[in-house]
Amino acid sequence: MEHSAVQKRMSAASSRIATHRARDGxxxxxxxxxxxxQPALLYTxxxxxxxxxxxxxxxxxAEAGWPGISLxxxxxxxxxxxPDGEYSLDHxxxxxxxxxxxxxxxxxxxxxxxxxxxxxxxxxxxAGQFRxxxxxxxxxxxxxxxxxxxxxxxxxxxxxxxxxxEAADAISQYLPHRERKNPERLRTQLRESSNGRWRWHxxxxxxxxxxxxxxxxxxxxxxxxxxxxxxVLLLSGGRSDVISHKTIAEFLELVPHAEHVQIxxxxxxxxxxxxxxxxxxxxxxxxxxxxxxxxxxx
Numbered sequence: 048m049e050h051s052a053v054q055k056r057m058s059a060a061s062s063r064i065a066t067h068r069a070r071d072g073x074x075x076x077x078x079x080x081x082x083x084x085q086p087a088l089l090y091t092x093x094x095x096x097x098x099x100x101x102x103x104x105x106x107x108x109a110e111a112g113w114p115g116i117s118l119x120x121x122x123x124x125x126x127x128x129x130p131d132g133e134y135s136l137d138h139x140x141x142x143x144x145x146x147x148x149x150x151x152x153x154x155x156x157x158x159x160x161x162x163x164x165x166x167x168x169x170x171x172x173x174a175g176q177f178r179x180x181x182x183x184x185x186x187x188x189x190x191x192x193x194x195x196x197x198x199x200x201x202x203x204x205x206x207x208x209x210x211x212x213e214a215a216d217a218i219s220q221y222l223p224h225r226e227r228k229n230p231e232r233l234r235t236q237l238r239e240s241s242n243g244r245w246r247w248h249x250x251x252x253x254x255x256x257x258x259x260x261x262x263x264x265x266x267x268x269x270x271x272x273x274x275x276x277x278x279v280l281l282l283s284g285g286r287s288d289v290i291s292h293k294t295i296a297e298f299l300e301l302v303p304h305a306e307h308v309q310i311x312x313x314x315x316x317x318x319x320x321x322x323x324x325x326x327x328x329x330x331x332x333x334x335x336x337x338x339x340x341x342x343x344x345x
Contacts, residue, residue: 069142076125080105081114088115089154091162097124099235104326122250132252159183171271179278186290186298187268193288207244272301279305280332284313
């Protein structure tokens with residue numbers, strides 16, 4: 048990222064926290080892995096998540112020679128919340144394009160769920176944004192029942208939790224196949240309010256806009272996907288209820304040159320369910336990419 052756009056501060060020996068100012072002035076938080084000025088990978092998380100979702104994979108990929116940056120979307124994680132409460136999909140899209148434009152080279156976008164949809168829109172509507180894309184359990188059309196389940200969980204605790212343990216219990220009920228979380232590890236996913244209650248690390252106003260507005264973008268996403276010419280890998284979860292054999296087949300018709308790999312025993316939360324398999328597939332895919340000069344034209 049450009050020096051003028053980044054204020055660096057050390058967070059850990061393995062990664063650095065930086066800020067990027069969006070075009071409307073909102074401050075976005077990014078985490079840099081490996082060489083911060085030459086990121087090869089750009090990670091974009093799903094709705095209601097944060098950059099923390101990528102941490103283990105980003106560390107391992109940076110150690111393997113693939114430095115990257117992970118972005119907290121507006122209203123998520125440590126990024127700023129919209130002062131007027133507006134969160135249209137185009138706000139997120141403009142943020143992604145702003146970050147991408149600040150990089151010295153075209154990155155490989157690795158996007159999960161909403162982050163993948165933004166990648167499809169960005170590249171399909173303005174070719175040449177990325178070198179390649181990895182879409183994690185997301186297609187331009189999805190199964191409404193799976194998305195409804197996610198939104199129901201996100202809206203189930205509007206007043207937050209009395210304790211981290213209560214939050215951990217709620218997650219275990221939502222993801223019963225996962226190993227039970229140590230409540231202390233949830234400090235990166237929740238923030239403590241002034242009244243002592245713990246709330247998710249995202250602006251509640253997101254639900255009323257992105258969560259309820261996404262369906263109308265399906266035709267736009269399908270049109271954008273059909274225009275994508277860069278290499279694409281779709282990684283799907285074998286137990287996902289958000290995408291299906293039908294939506295995957297539709298996507299492969301729209302993007303016939305795309306590769307598809309299914310990770311068994313993973314739900315929609317592929318990265319968290321099977322982080323080892325996910326990272327292994329990413330490394331394999333990156334190794335297959337050709338290496339032409341990908342620097343942006345002046």
